[in-house]
Amino acid sequence: MKNNWLAASNFERMHQIITALNIISVHAKLKLAGIDEPTDAAEIRKAREELTEFLAQLNTLLYEVEHSQDSVVVGDDPRLGELTMRYLSEKRRWLQPSGLYSMTLADLSTMLHAEHPDQLLQLIDCLRELRVLLEQHSQADVRDILGEI
Amino acid sequence: MRPIIERQNVALLADIAALRRLISGSPIPTELQSYRDTLLQLLNHHQKTVERNLRWLRLGRANILDNIYSETLNVIYSMRLLSDCHAVPVLRAAESDRLCLALIHWMHGVHPQTQNCPAACVDGNCSILPKHGLPLYYFPCAEKRTLLYLPLFFHEIGHELYLYHKREMDELVRDLRRDIDDLLMPASQRNDSHLEQQATQRQSIIDTWYSWMQEFYCDAVGLTIGGPCYLQAFSTFISPLWQMNFYREPKYLKSSHPVTLLRIRFLTKRARATGYTEIAQQVEGQWDEVARAIGIEEDYHGFYDNVLEQVVDETLENMLVETNPRACTPSEAGGGLWVAGEDTPIRLLNWAWQQYMANRDHYSNWEIERIDDFLNNST
Numbered sequence: 001m002k003n004n005w006l007a008a009s010n011f012e013r014m015h016q017i018i019t020a021l022n023i024i025s026v027h028a029k030l031k032l033a034g035i036d037e038p039t040d041a042a043e044i045r046k047a048r049e050e051l052t053e054f055l056a057q058l059n060t061l062l063y064e065v066e067h068s069q070d071s072v073v074v075g076d077d078p079r080l081g082e083l084t085m086r087y088l089s090e091k092r093r094w095l096q097p098s099g100l101y102s103m104t105l106a107d108l109s110t111m112l113h114a115e116h117p118d119q120l121l122q123l124i125d126c127l128r129e130l131r132v133l134l135e136q137h138s139q140a141d142v143r144d145i146l147g148e149i
Numbered sequence: 150m151r152p153i154i155e156r157q158n159v160a161l162l163a164d165i166a167a168l169r170r171l172i173s174g175s176p177i178p179t180e181l182q183s184y185r186d187t188l189l190q191l192l193n194h195h196q197k198t199v200e201r202n203l204r205w206l207r208l209g210r211a212n213i214l215d216n217i218y219s220e221t222l223n224v225i226y227s228m229r230l231l232s233d234c235h236a237v238p239v240l241r242a243a244e245s246d247r248l249c250l251a252l253i254h255w256m257h258g259v260h261p262q263t264q265n266c267p268a269a270c271v272d273g274n275c276s277i278l279p280k281h282g283l284p285l286y287y288f289p290c291a292e293k294r295t296l297l298y299l300p301l302f303f304h305e306i307g308h309e310l311y312l313y314h315k316r317e318m319d320e321l322v323r324d325l326r327r328d329i330d331d332l333l334m335p336a337s338q339r340n341d342s343h344l345e346q347q348a349t350q351r352q353s354i355i356d357t358w359y360s361w362m363q364e365f366y367c368d369a370v371g372l373t374i375g376g377p378c379y380l381q382a383f384s385t386f387i388s389p390l391w392q393m394n395f396y397r398e399p400k401y402l403k404s405s406h407p408v409t410l411l412r413i414r415f416l417t418k419r420a421r422a423t424g425y426t427e428i429a430q431q432v433e434g435q436w437d438e439v440a441r442a443i444g445i446e447e448d449y450h451g452f453y454d455n456v457l458e459q460v461v462d463e464t465l466e467n468m469l470v471e472t473n474p475r476a477c478t479p480s481e482a483g484g485g486l487w488v489a490g491e492d493t494p495i496r497l498l499n500w501a502w503q504q505y506m507a508n509r510d511h512y513s514n515w516e517i518e519r520i521d522d523f524l525n526n527s528t
Contacts, residue, residue, distance in 0.1 A: 005308045006360060006405070008278050009315070011230075015223055019198075022216040026205060029213050038204055072348050074326045076319040078356040131219060145278075146229055 007144035010079045014138035017054050018131060020047035024112060025127040028120045048112050058084060059105040083137045090133065100129035150214055151206065157221055158202045164228055165196050168236060177242040180250035184267035185239050187283050191231065195224050234278055235285055238269035246270055248520060249293045249302070251527035253286060255494055256306055256374070259475045262313040263306070275386070277305040279312045292386070296501040296516055299494075300375040300382040303474075307367030310472040317471050322362045325464040326355040332456055353403055354452055360405040365461065366468045368416050373469060376477030377428045378484075378498040380420050381506075384413065384432045389439040399450040410436060410445075411453060415461070425482065489522035497523060 023039060024047050030037055037044075061075045061084045075081040091101040100108070103126070111123045169192050177185060202217050202224075238246065249270040257263040266282055273287030286305055292298040311318050330351055371379040387394060387409050394409035402408070413436050420429035440447075477495050484499035497519060505512045 005277060005279050005363070008280065009312055011226075012280060015227070018219060019223060022220050026213050026216045029210065029216075030208070033210065033212075035208060035210070038208070039201070072330065072352050072355070074323055074330065074355055076323055078359050081356070128215065131215075135219065135222075142226055146226070146233060 004145060006077075006079065007141040010077075011138060011141040011145055014134055014141065016050060018134055018138075020050040020054075021127050021131050021134070023047040024051060025124060025131070028114070028124050028127075031115075032117055032120045032124075051112060052109050055105045055109045058087070059109075062087070062105065079137075079141075083133075086137055087133060100126040100133075150218070151211075154214065154218055154221055155203070155206055157225070158199050158206070161199045161221070161224055161228065162196065165192050165199070168192060168228070168232060172236055172239050175239050175242060177239055178244070178247050178250065180247060180254055181239060181242055181267075181269060184269045184283070187267050188231070188235060188239060191235075191283065195227055195231075198224050234271075235269075235280075235283060238271045238285070241271070245290075245294055247524055248296075249286070249288055249299070251524055252299050252302055252494055255527070256302060260306070260310065262310055262472075266309075275301050275305065277308050279308050281312065284309050296498055296520065297505060298382050298386055300371065300379040300498050301386060303374040303379055304367045304371035304383070306374070307370035307472075307474070308363065310370065310474060311363055311366065311468075314471050318366075318468060321464055321467050321471065322359060325362060325460060326358050328460045329358055329457060330355050332460070333451060333454065350451065357403050357452060361407045362461075362464065364406050365412065365415055366465060368412055369419060369465050369469055370472070370474045372416060372419055372423070373474045373476050375495060376423075376482035376499055377420070377425045378495075378502045380416055380425065380428055380432055381502045382498075383416065384435070389436045392443060392445075395436075395440055395443070395445040396448065402450055402452045407453070408449065410440065410447065411449070415465075418462075419465075424479075487519070490526035494523065 023044060027037060027039060027044050057076065057080065061073065061080060064075065065073045065084055065088060073081045073084065075084065091097055094101065096102075099122075103111075108123075108126050108130075111119055111126070114120050114123050169189060172185060172188055172192070175185075198220060202220050205213055205217050253268050253270060257266055257268055263284075266284065268284045268286060270286040270288055270293070272290040272293070274289065276287045278285040278287070286302065288302070289298075292301075333354060334351065368383070371383065375382070391409075396410075397404070397408055406412075413433065417429040417433040420426075420432075439445075477499075481493055481495040482499055484496060484501075484503045487497040487500050501516065501519065504515050
C-alpha cells in the first residue's frame with residue numbers, strides 16, 4: 001500500500017492558498033494603480049478568509065517552535081511543521097529582516113484588508129515573499145504526485 | 150515574459166477543450182457517470198481561471214505578471230494531475246472496473262461525508278489519491294476481479310474520511326504525538342551536542358507518527374466497516390511471509406506505514422474486543438508462527454514501545470467517534486445466505502471469506518455467480 005495522501009492533501013491546500021494570495025495581491029496592485037477591479041468582490045472576500053485562516057494556523061505553529069526548548073515541533077501535520085521551519089530559517093538569515101520577515105503573521109493578517117497606499121505597498125511585498133516561500137515548499141508535493149520526466 | 154505567459158494560457162484553453170472532448174466521448178459504465186460530470190465541472194473551473202489570467206494580461210500591467218505566472222503554473226499542475234490520474238478511469242474504463250465501482254458507490258453512499266462524492270478506481274497498488282469531491286482509488290488489476298480483497302477499500306476510505314474532519318483529526322493526532330514525545334523522551338537530557346542528536350531523533354519519531362497514526366486509524370476503519378473479512382483480506386494480501394513485514398532497520402522505520410506486525414497486533418486486539426475472537430486468534434497465530442520460524446524479535450528502535458499502546462488505542466477510539474464510519478452489524482459479520490438486492494455487500498464479503506476458507510477448490514465458481522448477482526442489483 002503506497003502513500004501519496006499526504007502529498008496530495010498538501011498539494012491541494014497549497015494550491016488553494018497560493019490562488020487566494022494571488023487574488024489579494026492583484027487586487028492590491030490594481031487598487032494602487034486606480035484600475036477598476038475585474039475580480040468579483042465575493043471571490044476577494046473568500047480569498048481573504050482562506051488566507052487569514054492559513055496565517056492563523058501558521059502563527060500558532062510558529063509560536064510553538066519559538067517557545068520550544070529544543071526546537072522539537074509537534075504541530076498539526078509534519079508538512080506544515082516543515083513550512084514553519086523554512087519560514088523561521090529565512091527570517092533568521094537576516095540581521096535586520098525586512099518585508100514579510102519584519103512583521104508578525106498576525107499583523108500581515110490584519111493588513112489583508114488594507115486600503116491606504118503605503119499599507120498596500122507593504123502588503124504587496126509581503127505577499128510576494130510569502131508566495132515564493134509557499135511555492136518552494138510545495139515543489140516536493142508536486143514531485144511526489146506528478147513525478148519527474 | 151508576457152507573450153510566453155499568454156501563449157501558455159491559450160495553449161491551456163486548447164488542452165482543456167481537448168480533454169473535455171475525450172472525457173465526454175468515452176464510453177463508461179453507469180457507475181462512472183457522476184464522476185465524469187464532476188471531472189467536467191473541474192475542467193470548467195480551470196477554464197475560468199485561464200480566462201481570468203487572460204483578462205488580467207489584457208490590463209497590460211507589468212507588476213501583476215508574477216501573479217499571472219503563478220496562477221498559470223497552478224493550472225498547468227492541475228491539468229497534469231487530471232491527465233495523469235483523475236481522467237484515467239474514464240478514458241480507460243473497462244467492464245472489469247464495475248465490481249470495484251459498485252462497492253465504492255455503496256461505501257460512499259452509506260457515509261454522509263462522501264454521499265455526494267463520486268469516486269473512481271484505476272489499476273495500481275492499493276491506495277487513494279484523496280481530493281475533496283473527487284477521490285481516486287487504486288487497486289491491483291487481478292485482485293479487483295475477486296470479492297476476497299475488496300474489503301481493503303474500507304481502509305482507503307479512512308483516508309478520505311480523515312480529510313473531511315482534518316482539523317479535528319489533526320488535533321487528536323497532535324495530542325497523541327505530544328504524549329508520545331513525553332513517553333519516549335529520555336528521563337535525563339544531556340546539555341551538550343548529544344542533546345541536538347536526541348532532539349533530531351525525537352522530531353523524526355513524532356513526524357513519523359503523523360503518518361503511522363493515519364494508517365492505524367484507517368485499519369481501524371477497515372475493521373469497523375468490514376468486520377472479520379477486513380482482517381482476513383488485509384492479513385492475506387500483505388502476507389506474513391514477507392520478512393520486511395516483521396522487522397525494519399532503523400533507517401527504514403521513518404516510513405509512511407508502520408511495521409505490518411505492529412498493525413496486525415493493533416488490528417487483532419481490536420478484532421477480539423469487537424467479538425471476532427476466533428478469526429483474530431487465527432490471524433495472529435499465523436503471524437506469530439512465522440515470526441518464531443524466522444527468529445524475529447520485535448524491535449522498533451524507539452519508534453514504538455508497549456507503553457504507547459493505551460494512548461494509541463484511546464486516540465483511535467476518539468478518531469472513530471469523530472468520523473463515525475458505518476459499523477458492520479453482527480449479522481453482516483456472520484456472513485452466509487446473502488440475498489442480492491436485500492443484504493449489504495458487507496455480508497457478501499464476509500460470506501465470501503467463509504466460502505473460501507471452507508472450500509477453496511469450489512470458491513471460483515461460487516464467486517462468479519455471487520458477483521453477477523451483486524452487479525445486477527447494485528445500480
